[in-house]
Amino acid sequence: MVHTTHPGNIGAAARAMKNMGLTDLALVSPKFYPSEEATARASGADDLLHQATVYETLEEAIADRTLVVGASARLRSIPWPQVDPRTCAERVVKAGQKTAILFGRENSGLTNEELERCHYLLHIPTHSEYTSLNVASAIQVVAYELCVEAQTPRSQEEANLNIDFATGEQMASFFSHLEAVLTDSGFLHERKHEASIMRRLRRIFNRYQLEEGELHLLRGILTSVQRQHKKP
Amino acid sequence: MVHTTHPGNIGAAARAMKNMGLTDLALVSPKFYPSEEATARASGADDLLHQATVYETLEEAIADRTLVVGASARLRSIPWPQVDPRTCAERVVKAGQKTAILFGRENSGLTNEELERCHYLLHIPTHSEYTSLNVASAIQVVAYELCVEAQTPRSQEEANLNIDFATGEQMASFFSHLEAVLTDSGFLHERKHEASIMRRLRRIFNRYQLEEGELHLLRGILTSVQRQHKKP
Numbered sequence: 328m329v330h331t332t333h334p335g336n337i338g339a340a341a342r343a344m345k346n347m348g349l350t351d352l353a354l355v356s357p358k359f360y361p362s363e364e365a366t367a368r369a370s371g372a373d374d375l376l377h378q379a380t381v382y383e384t385l386e387e388a389i390a391d392r393t394l395v396v397g398a399s400a401r402l403r404s405i406p407w408p409q410v411d412p413r414t415c416a417e418r419v420v421k422a423g424q425k426t427a428i429l430f431g432r433e434n435s436g437l438t439n440e441e442l443e444r445c446h447y448l449l450h451i452p453t454h455s456e457y458t459s460l461n462v463a464s465a466i467q468v469v470a471y472e473l474c475v476e477a478q479t480p481r482s483q484e485e486a487n488l489n490i491d492f493a494t495g496e497q498m499a500s501f502f503s504h505l506e507a508v509l510t511d512s513g514f515l516h517e518r519k520h521e522a523s524i525m526r527r528l529r530r531i532f533n534r535y536q537l538e539e540g541e542l543h544l545l546r547g548i549l550t551s552v553q554r555q556h557k558k559p
Numbered sequence: 560m561v562h563t564t565h566p567g568n569i570g571a572a573a574r575a576m577k578n579m580g581l582t583d584l585a586l587v588s589p590k591f592y593p594s595e596e597a598t599a600r601a602s603g604a605d606d607l608l609h610q611a612t613v614y615e616t617l618e619e620a621i622a623d624r625t626l627v628v629g630a631s632a633r634l635r636s637i638p639w640p641q642v643d644p645r646t647c648a649e650r651v652v653k654a655g656q657k658t659a660i661l662f663g664r665e666n667s668g669l670t671n672e673e674l675e676r677c678h679y680l681l682h683i684p685t686h687s688e689y690t691s692l693n694v695a696s697a698i699q700v701v702a703y704e705l706c707v708e709a710q711t712p713r714s715q716e717e718a719n720l721n722i723d724f725a726t727g728e729q730m731a732s733f734f735s736h737l738e739a740v741l742t743d744s745g746f747l748h749e750r751k752h753e754a755s756i757m758r759r760l761r762r763i764f765n766r767y768q769l770e771e772g773e774l775h776l777l778r779g780i781l782t783s784v785q786r787q788h789k790k791p
Contacts, residue, residue, distance in 0.1 A: 343696055348686030371689055413707075452706055454580030457603055464575055467696045468703045474684055475645075514783035524776065531773055535766040544759055551746035552784055 329355045329385055329441060330432045331462065338368030338376060339463035340430075345372035347470035348477065352379040353388050353427070385429070385441055386499065392427040393492035394419065394536060397437050397445035398465055400458055408534050409448045416472035418447075422536075424492055428469060430462050443529045444495065446536055491539040501542055502529060508549045511556050561587045561617055561673060562664045563694065570600030570608060571695035572662075577604035579702035580709065584611040585620045585659070600695075617661070617673055624659040626651065629669050629677035630697055632690055639680045647681045648704035660701060662694050725774040733774055734761060736781045743788050 331337055337360060341352055352375055354360060360381065369376045382388040389395050396415055410418065419426050428449065431437035442448060451460060451468055460468075493501070506515070506525055515521045537545070563569055569592060573584055584607055586592060592613065601608045614620040621627050628647055642650065651658050660681065663669035674680060683692060683700055692700075725733070738747070738757055747753045769777070 339693065339696070342693060345689045346685045346692050346696070348688070370693070371691060411707075412703075451703070452710055453578045454706060456580070457577045459603060460578050461571065461574060461602070464571070464578070464696070464699045467699050471644075471683070471700045471703075474686060475643075478684055509780065509783075512780075512783050512787045514780055517783065527773065527776055531767055531769065531777075535763075537763070541759065541763050544756065545763075548741065548744075548746055551741075551744045551749070555744045555788055 328353070328357065328430050328462065328466075329437060330358070331360075331430075332358045332433050334359045334362030334365035335368045336433065336461065336463045337362070337379075338365035338370075338372075340466045341365070341369040341376040341379070342372040343463060343467035343470050345375045347467075347474035349470055349473065350375060350378070352376070354379055354381045355385050355388050356383060357381065385444065386495075389427045389429075389444065389495035391425055392495045393424045394422055394426040395429065395445045395495055396426065396447045396449050397429040397442045398431065398469070399442060399448045399450060400436055400453075400460065407442060407445070407448045407530055409450050412449065412451055412469050412472040413476075415447065415449045415469065416476035419473060420476040425494075427495075430466055433462055439526075443526055443533075444498075446533045493537045493539050493542040497539070497542055498533070498537070501532070501537075501546060504546060504549045508552050511553065560585070560589065560662050560694065560698075561669060562590070563592075563662075564590045564665050566591045566594030566597035567600045568665065568693065568695045569594070569611075570597035570602075570604075572698045573597070573601040573608040573611070574604040575695060575699035575702050577607045579699075579706035581702055581705065582607060582610070584608070586611055586613045587617050587620050588615060589613065617676065621659045621661075621676065623657055625656040626654055626658040627661065627677045628658065628679045628681050629661040629674045630663065630701070631674060631680045631682060632668055632685075632692065639674065639677070641680045641682050644681065644683055644701050644704040645708075647679065647701065648708035650679075651705060652708040662698055665694055723771040725769045725771050729771070729774055730765065730769070733764070733769075733778060736778060740781045740784055743785065 328337060328340060331354065334357070337354065337357060344350070344352060365376060366373050396410070396419070415428075419428070429437055429441065429445065431441065449469065451465055453460060502525070505528065509515045515524060560569060560572060563586065566589070569586065569589060576582070576584060597608060598605050628642070628651070647660075651660075661669055661673065661677065663673065681701065683697055685692060734757070737760065741747045747756060
């Protein structure tokens with residue numbers, strides 16, 4: 328939960344998670360926490376609430392995650408791959424990876440910058456007349472779908488058990504490296520719209536999760552291009 | 560909602576319903592209603608809250624209903640036909656009948672007598688360690704499934720209609736271009752296993768299913784790198 332304002336929502340989210348068998352609640356800069364209201368709303372899930380990890384930045388929170396999904400109510404100007412809660416649950420459960428599902432501020436959700444850290448956006452279907460879900464309710468729906476999916480029997484072959492995917496930290500340094508190379512080569516400068524170009528590149532490379540070995544290959548290419556530039 | 564104790568739950572339920580396109584909230588002997596707390600938690604669904612019908616007895620509330628479903632957390636001693644939220648939503652939407660879905664008291668749910676008025680019992684799957692869902696959260700889950708079901712016939716292959724994806728031909732020239740750049744930069748030569756590296760790169764970029772505009776962006780980067788190499 329990213330920058331949550333109302334502690335009641337944090338408590339309700341803890342309860343929703345525990346009901347559905349989830350345990351790992353992470354809070355990025357909550358406005359009020361710990362709080363009596365959170366504990367009251369957590370009801371029998373106060374253990375989960377007290378075990379919650381509090382981070383200062385989203386970056387720290389997702390540093391070791393290999394799959395990052397961001398909940399988003401709005402349709403964004405730059406389309407990012409979008410999944411509904413059921414598809415999200417299927418992918419998360421099948422993948423068996425260290426996953427973070429991000430839920431943003433009560434009033435404004437996740438920022439574009441936060442959403443760009445995600446492999447997918449998660450859109451919960453609503454009626455068009457009133458689309459603004461309470462954040463704990465959104466978590467309830469997603470946790471429910473994860474629980475349903477986890478209880479669905481499946482063959483073991485479906486799981487990607489032996490693949491090491493790139494972590495959030497590795498992806499962050501890949502994008503820094505890419506940006507450095509594109510700046511050196513003059514590409515970003517020529518195009519002027521650096522931010523928008525980097526956003527489109529993030530979209531491409533986050534769309535399908537990179538395996539660790541693939542990331543090393545791409546980093547190797549970047550390094551090789553850099554070395555070439557530096558030759559006199 | 561039958562004999563609800565906490566007005567906050569009534570407000571949260573109104574919001575959950577409106578989010579999912581439901582409008583007809585019926586309250587059977589709520590303990591505190593109307594209430595400021597209910598209105599606060601309803602947020603933008605206060606209209607739905609104020610239109611809610613209040614009944615003294617369950618009997619009156621379901622008098623004109625042709626299908627009655629009762630939410631129940633516990634397994635009852637007398638087995639009643641039981642459905643999960645998804646099956647419930649399918650039946651309710653398909654049936655197109657005047658349906659009531661009953662949600663009971665915060666602490667004890669619906670009584671056996673109330674459950675016996677139902678055609679089905681509705682059981683929301685939870686983790687075995689903590690099965691007690693908040694009543695508004697239960698309503699959120701069921702309302703969500705109803706919304707998904709109601710939208711299902713329309714949502715066939717929506718997303719991809721307006722996107723121009725890169726053609727096989729465009730991808731082929733992208734890979735030639737990429738290979739040329741990697742050869743110039745010495746990357747492929749250093750690594751020796753040219754074929755295997757190109758295969759891995761194909762795997763990465765094919766997986767993304769690039770849009771035409773994205774392909775142009777990547778080609779632009781390759782061209783910019785090539786130009787840089789050729790500078791004396």
